[in-house]
Amino acid sequence: MEQPAERSGPVVAVTVVRSGGFAGLKRTWEATAEDQSSAKDWLGFADSLPWGRVPSQDATSADRFVYRIVIVVRSEVRHEATLPESELTGGWRELVDRVQQQADAPGGSEPHCQA
Amino acid sequence: MMHSIVPPYLLQKIADADDTRMARASASARRALLARDSIQDARLLSTEKPPASRRESDSGEPGARQSAVGTSPGGGSRHSSEAAPAPTLDRTVYTARNTEQLPGSKVRSEGEAPSSDVTVDEAYDGLGATYRLYDEAFGRNSIDGRGLPLLATVHYGQDYDNAYWDGERMVFGDGDGEVFGRFTASVSVIGHELSHGVTQFTAALDYQGQSGALNESYSDVMGALVEQYQRQQTAGEASWLIGEGLFTPAVQGTALRSMIAPGTAYDDDVLGRDPQPADMANYVETTDDNGGVHLNSGIPNRAFALAAIEIGGFAWESAGQVWYDTITGTLAPDADFVAFADATIAAATARFGADSAKTKAVRAGWVKVGVLEDGAAS
Ligand SMILES: [Zn+2]
Numbered sequence: 001m002e003q004p005a006e007r008s009g010p011v012v013a014v015t016v017v018r019s020g021g022f023a024g025l026k027r028t029w030e031a032t033a034e035d036q037s038s039a040k041d042w043l044g045f046a047d048s049l050p051w052g053r054v055p056s057q058d059a060t061s062a063d064r065f066v067y068r069i070v071i072v073v074r075s076e077v078r079h080e081a082t083l084p085e086s087e088l089t090g091g092w093r094e095l096v097d098r099v100q101q102q103a104d105a106p107g108g109s110e111p112h113c114q115a
Numbered sequence: 116m117m118h119s120i121v122p123p124y125l126l127q128k129i130a131d132a133d134d135t136r137m138a139r140a141s142a143s144a145r146r147a148l149l150a151r152d153s154i155q156d157a158r159l160l161s162t163e164k165p166p167a168s169r170r171e172s173d174s175g176e177p178g179a180r181q182s183a184v185g186t187s188p189g190g191g192s193r194h195s196s197e198a199a200p201a202p203t204l205d206r207t208v209y210t211a212r213n214t215e216q217l218p219g220s221k222v223r224s225e226g227e228a229p230s231s232d233v234t235v236d237e238a239y240d241g242l243g244a245t246y247r248l249y250d251e252a253f254g255r256n257s258i259d260g261r262g263l264p265l266l267a268t269v270h271y272g273q274d275y276d277n278a279y280w281d282g283e284r285m286v287f288g289d290g291d292g293e294v295f296g297r298f299t300a301s302v303s304v305i306g307h308e309l310s311h312g313v314t315q316f317t318a319a320l321d322y323q324g325q326s327g328a329l330n331e332s333y334s335d336v337m338g339a340l341v342e343q344y345q346r347q348q349t350a351g352e353a354s355w356l357i358g359e360g361l362f363t364p365a366v367q368g369t370a371l372r373s374m375i376a377p378g379t380a381y382d383d384d385v386l387g388r389d390p391q392p393a394d395m396a397n398y399v400e401t402t403d404d405n406g407g408v409h410l411n412s413g414i415p416n417r418a419f420a421l422a423a424i425e426i427g428g429f430a431w432e433s434a435g436q437v438w439y440d441t442i443t444g445t446l447a448p449d450a451d452f453v454a455f456a457d458a459t460i461a462a463a464t465a466r467f468g469a470d471s472a473k474t475k476a477v478r479a480g481w482v483k484v485g486v487l488e489d490g491a492a493s
Contacts, residue, residue, distance in 0.1 A: 020403070020409060022277055022278045022358070024390075024391075060281065063409075068403070
């Protein structure tokens, strides 16, 4: 059993879930900020993104990935968005790249695929 | 070091989730968040209508204009009152040189000698094999029925684990080398991608939910048939695998999907088990992947494979012809599994007769996977 975290958990958790693609394999990456200064850094960046103002579907393509991004601050969902791969540009791409880099780094959360 | 971030209310949500895949994963905090989102989105989706038609191409090529919903079935090559243009195979392969810039630079045009790059040549040959199936088995001149040039870009992105159809061209990644190798390695993938183009120009099935899964399934059907036609295999001899050989040897699995036995293509320590359902009892409700279009496609895939094997012989001459007639017929863009099944029975009846063994086999396939009820009138 995992312990539901309260004050001991991370300040900020950023989760990226990639679904779809030709293979239809789901994969998840997560980055966490454990202290106030890195939390401020993540949120300063995340809050500047146009949440709620991206199309959730790509009407012209097939087999591209779908990204779901969820940002949790002290166990409360602060932002969430679903983006087709074609919309993953600019700041969105930068956010996902940062999460993947932290998750894939030694000591980061284990990247895992979910069938 | 992992930290749990799951508040109790989220754990409660996941217990309530009716996505069985999610339920199995209920120990994971991240997955709990997802299940919760899936429920919310399912509600949203039920009140929102995705775009009904796809945008028109702005490429300026005369053949690249996409058909609106309701234009002539079959793409016009056999039904047009004008003289149909002679079949023309016109392939161009580009390389993105491991960037994400499309189309990239041209590396092989129609009639040119093989390159020194196996990926380029696999794409070129796969375009030709797909063109041949549509031309020789179904009398269709390219994906639009009017000789549209076939375009592919290979070496897209870095370690890119995917192949896709962007509305105008096929795009192939090289894979990351750990889980996936290059996506051109199986001709079934190339046939699949180009068939998304055929669907775009014909039934234009919405890429969401059941119509999206049918869009996916039609591409798998034709991807498998391109391979079977190339190998001159009967339905009984065929592997019915999609993407055979795409996984690296490190992965415990033979292919990405099995049409005859959905859910059995791989079972790997890291990737988990092939999540495709084989019948309606195991239909997956999710908002990921546009409503599980790559998962629930297993159900119509199996209906097709069962019918083709029951009929016997070359699948493109029987069940394949029926599926082609269906996608080029009067199907609605938001057709669900039952509407599609009924349309295949109508197409089989029109071509082979209501009491033919072929029509009966098509119906039996849909009954077996639980889309139609036994003895149901179509
Ligand atoms: Zn597809």
